[in-house]
Amino acid sequence: MSHLLQDLKTWCNSLFARIFGLLSGASPGTLQLTGVLGLAALLYGLYALRGPPKPDRDEQRAEQIPRAPGSSAAAAPSSDKAHRSDARTSATASSTQVRGEEKSLAWAVRSQLSGIRNVTVSAPGVLLEEWTPTDLQESAVLRTDAAAVMREVLKTANVYVLAHVIDDIGEATVRGALEAGALVGPSAGQIPPHRVLFCSTLEGKTSIVRQLEPELHIDGHPQTIEALKRFMPQLLHVRHPKAQAAGVGSPNVGSAGSLIEVFMTS
Incomplete structure (x- = not known):
């Protein structure tokens, strides 16, 4: 990480040197615009280096929480399990009665x-x-x-x-x-x-x-x-x-x- 920061610093210094060299004779309005562009370039370089912001930990935990059993996605499997459970219970009861x-x-x-x-x-x-x-x-x-x-x-x-x-x-x-x-x-x-x-x-x-x-x-x-x-x-x-x-x-x-x-x- 220290090497990346050093490279970014060197790149920014080189960029500012070129900008000031090219615009040394420019008007004050032009210099103000150039300063804004240079600041924007600096922020873009930092963003590219660090990458997009990571999601908040609370959001990650929220995504990992399973859906409630009553949600629409879980309703069908739950219903199937209930039918299978009822069938097994009925078969077990019938078998138990015969054995009894x-x-x-x-x-x-x-x-x-x-x-x-x-x-x-x-x-x-x-x-x-x-x-x-x-x-x-x-x-x-x-x-x-x-x-x-x-x-x-x-x-x-x-x-x-x-x-x-x-x-x-x-x-x-x-x-x-x-x-x-x-x-x-x-x-x-x-x-x-x-x-x-x-x-x-x-x-x-x-x-x-x-x-x-x-x-x-x-x-x-x-x-x-x-x-x-x-x-x-x-x-x-x-x-x-x-x-x-x-x-x-x-x-x-x-x-x-x-x-x-x-x-x-x-």
Whole structure:
């Protein structure tokens, strides 16, 4: 900076010398004009050397302050963020509700099956939409709510499925429905295929249950419930909509309109 000031001083002296040399014989009015020009030249040189004035620090700080969230430039992004936030909140709430329902079913099954290690289930009317061996000759449809309950039961107990059928056609129909619904299979969390048992009479089904000696048997046929109530620790009758409850008055017999009703309304 000192070198620049020295150069400016030298330049100004040279300029004044030339001006006074050229105008030494000029009139007083001319000399006054020349002095003004020389002063202007000096100020211009200083301005060129120092450069334009820097903005005030307060102005710099003012420029660095971000716009308020309510300004027009920030309104659109803020609105987009609000929509995305609402969408995430809605999705989270929906996911939480689903997980809550699954958790409540799991808890209900575990609490009500505490101490039970073996469960036998008669498929018609309980796991399947069809109730009679004749119906099973035509089709078999797995109840999705009953399948969800059984998957939870499988986490705490061994499950055996029984079905009263007329012949091999009924057996194939029942097994196909259970396997198609992924309730029966070789993987963990499924009922092993060898634990799906078939019989051609109600008496045969009663005999199988007594041989397996489960802590709980679930059935949709009232005659089977009546035949087993003297021998089983616990029985559950899943009633047909047009049938009466079986085992009324027996402390070891329960009754419900569906399998999931047993756990979710208790």
